[in-house]
Amino acid sequence: MSGEAIMGDPWLTIVGLGEDGAEGLPPASLAALDAxxxxxxxxxxxxxxxxxxxRGIAWPVPFADGIxxxxxxxxxxxxxxxxxxxxxxGAGTVLARHLDPGEWRALPGPSCVSLAASRMGWGLEGVLCLGLHAAPLSRLRPHLAPGARVLLTLRDGDAVAVLAGVLCxxxxxxxxxxxxxxxxxxxERITTSRADALHGNFAHPLCVALEVAGPGAALPLASGRGDDWFESDGQMTKRPVRALTLSALAPRLGExxxxxxxxxxxxxxxxxLSHPSLSATAIxxxxxxxxRSxxxxxxxxxxxxxxxxxxxxxxxxxxxxxxxxFVGGGLDAALLGWLEARLAPGTRLVANAVTLETEALLLAAQGRRGGDLLRxxxxxxxxxxxxxxxxxxxxxVQWSVTL
Incomplete structure (x- = not known):
């Protein structure tokens, strides 16, 4: 353990504070503050x-400077x-990454989404909850569909007007x-309005409950979304081939x-879009x-x-x-050789070919490595x-293989 516990207790306590201040805290949280x-x-x-x-020390901005x-x-x-x-x-997730398990404990209070759901009468299990107080509002876009219920946090009062603009x-x-x-x-103050009529002065901290409605286009949930969702100069894997390619790539949790x-x-x-745990690098x-990407x-x-x-x-x-x-363009013998030599065993590789030369590369690779060929x-x-x-x-021609 990198920090020495005091009297057998963690040296750090993370206390969740509500808007009613210290007086509304449970006994354990009050005792931690008093000590x-x-x-x-x-x-x-x-x-x-x-x-x-x-004595209090103000946490600096940006948050990382306080670590x-x-x-x-x-x-x-x-x-x-x-x-x-x-x-x-919240802050707890970031802090825990810098500490050993025995160094800290957390005493949470009610989250803003729990309080918001109780005001709306919504069951949290059927509501999408998004923390957008430190993230772009564009992350809401994949979830906009008529009938969706969303609880989200915003950076400050000015962001309410930005949110209304995004919806409109x-x-x-x-x-x-x-x-x-x-x-x-x-x-505490609660204001309800249609998004296209939402105006006023709002103060941080705030949470917004959305009941999505309107004739806007909802982003489909299945792979192979329409080509018109993507700005392109024509260099794009088209919708049916994209759907088959995503099926071959077969995303799994955290990949x-x-x-x-x-x-x-x-x-x-x-x-x-398949799952929030996935990450990707486009070259x-x-x-x-x-x-454009x-x-x-x-x-x-x-x-x-x-x-x-x-x-x-x-x-x-x-x-x-x-x-x-995935190799969707520019595959040649040098790149294929680099991938075969450098990628770790167990890596899945999918390559699409539209030229005879690239097709010949894939035919030869399948003869060496196995895998599936699909025309x-x-x-x-x-x-x-x-x-x-x-x-x-x-x-x-599509070649898919596990190296």
């Missing part, structure tokens, strides 16, 4: 302490104040928005993807396409996509090791004189 030598927290929380309690001063207090009795439940999109721009201005300020405290030849980013974006040699990812709520501008395999050095690799031939209906006929697309 503390130092209390760290945001100025708003320190102002809620009772007179006579330990070294906190760790320097090892060996003393320290309390860190956080809002409500410190382990719901997406076609969901008819959504019912309930803005809840300072829940559980003497300043990391390399999308080599990212183009518009459609493959890596759909990968990330694209053209700067304009790399920028970033824009598509941000607009569709998966801003966590890492985009690297550069040519593979040179651009692959130093990247986080993948669990799965995808699609056709769409198009006018043919006064009638209709089938217009075939270029066939795609």
């Amino acid at each position: 503390a030598e130092v209390v760290m927290g945001p100025p708003r929380h320190l102002a809620l302490l009772r007179e006579g309690q330990a 070294p001063p906190l760790l320097a207090l090892r060996g003393r009795r320290v309390v860190v104040l956080a809002s409500g439940d410190p382990f719901w999109c 721009e997406a076609g969901f201005g008819a959504s019912q928005a309930t803005v809840m300020e300072a829940l559980g405290g003497p300043r 990391h993807l390399w999308d080599i030849g990212g183009g518009s980013g459609s493959i890596s974006i759909e990968w990330l 694209e040699s053209r700067a304009d396409r790399a920028d 970033r824009g598509n990812a941000s607009r569709l709520g998966v801003d966590r996509l890492q985009v690297v501008t550069g040519a593979a395999p040179q651009a692959l050095d130093g990247l986080q090791a993948p669990d799965v690799v 995808i031939e699609l056709a769409t209906s198009a006018p043919l004189g006064p009638r209709r006929g089938w217009t075939p697309s270029r066939p795609v």
Whole structure:
């Protein structure tokens, strides 16, 4: 243990503080505050302490700057104040990463989403809860669909108008928005309005309950979303092939993807939309396409996509090791040889070919390594004189293998 416990107790206690201040805390939390030598927290929380309690140290902004001063207090009795439940999109998760298990304990209070659900009469098990107080509001976009119920936190009062703009721009201005300020405290105030009529002055801290409504387009939940969801110069894996490719990539909990030849980013974006635990790096040699991938990812709520501008395999050095690799363009013998030599055993590899030369590479690779080959031939209906006929697309050969 890197810090020595005092009298058998952890030296650090993380206390969840509500808007009613220290007087509303349970006995264990009050006892921790009374015994503390130092209390760290945001100025708003320190102002809620009772007179006579330990000296307060204001937590700096950005949050990471407060970690070294906190760790320097090892060996003393320290309390860190956080809002409500410190382990719901809160400080507790960050602090725990810097501490050994025996160094700390947490005494949570009611989270803002629990308080908000109780005001709305909503069962939390059927509600989407998003912490957007330190994240872009675009992360809401994949969840906007008529009938959805969402509880979300916002950075400050000005963000309410930004949220209303996001909803209106997406076609969901008819959504019912309930803005809840300072829940559980003497300043509690609740305002309900349609998003397209939402205005006023709002004060931090706040939580918003949304009942989504309106004619806006809902992002489908299945892979193979329509091509019009992605801005592109035409360099994109089209919808039916993308659906088959995502099926071959077979995302699993917590996996990391390399999308080599990212183009518009459609493959890596759909990968990330599959589950919030997934991560991805798109590698694209053209700067304009790399920028387009970033824009598509941000607009569709998966801003966590890492985009690297550069040519593979040179651009692959130093990247986080993948669990799965997709090559959608630019495959040649040098890149394939690099991947076969460098990727760890158990890595899944999926490559699509549209040229005869790349197809020959995949045929030879399948002879060496095994795996599955799939030839995808699609056709769409198009006018043919006064009638209709089938217009075939270029066939795609797909190789998928576990190395």
